[in-house]
Amino acid sequence: MMNVEGSLLSHLVELRTRVIRILAGILLGFLPCAVYARELYTLLAQPLLEKLPQGGQMIATDVATPFFVPMKVAMMLAFVITLPHTLYQLWAFVAPGLYAHEKRLALPLVMVSSLLFLFGMSFAYFAVLPLVFEFITYFAPEGVAVMTDIGKYVSFVLSMFFAFGITFEVPVLVLVLVRTGVISIQKLKEIRPYVVVGAFVLAAIVTPPDVISQFMLAVPLLLLYELGIFVAAFTIKKQQEAAKSEVAMKTENEQTDNTDVSQKKD
DSSP states (O other): HHHHHHHHHHHHHHHHHHHHHHHHHHHHHHHHHTHHHHHHHHHHHHHHHHSSSSSOBBBBBBHHHHHHHHHHHHHHHHHHHHHHHHHHHHHHHHHGGOOHHHHHHHHHHHHHHHHHHHHHHHHIIIIIIIHHHHHHHHHOOOTTTOBHHHHHHHHHHHHHHHHHHHHHHHHHHHHHHHHSSSHHHHHHTHHHHHHHHHHHHHHHHHHHHSSHHHHHHHHHHHHHHHHHHHHHHHHHHHHHHHHHHHHHHHHHHHHHHHHHHHHOOO
């Protein structure tokens, strides 16, 4: 009983250490970003500012909003910059409980997950947001001044970044599920129709009520799902070939040893 309690306590201490390191990393990343918080917000607001009609502008309805919103943007950027460090700390916490082949897989997944999340955010910023804002401003009735609160704008953009960042993690999720034996590749192929429906339902929930943004989330999700199946099948095939090669080499070595023993007896 004492061993179990001691093990649990050591795990909690290790978890606390990893969480402190994650928060410290984010804080260190936040400090330089906070210096350029105003410029970062201007850059973030660019997709909307470019689509506003002439004379259109953004507004701040709360007293402290002009300060806190740029700081929120700086914190978001700090989180993205330090994401590899965050994922590494999480990996280091669970690594002692993993097998050797799982450890070899986990570290590359940390780096790939970071890159895919960044790609998802970039896709939202450069491709999705300009089209969404152009669609919204185009349908604004004549005589209506298109203006939005900067706090609501940042919340909207962050939700889009998170949605597309998570969407781009689908290949990693599929690969992990297959490699851990939770689901087979054949089953993933069988549930394609349900995935298609689920992708469009999810896109309708997390994106604005326009067809463009829904398609621009659902279609990449489906393509990334297929990419995940392909990568998982490829890695499984390589793993099987390596296992066969190892068995063949072991058999060959055993035959060689048996031959040597027979020759010595003769």
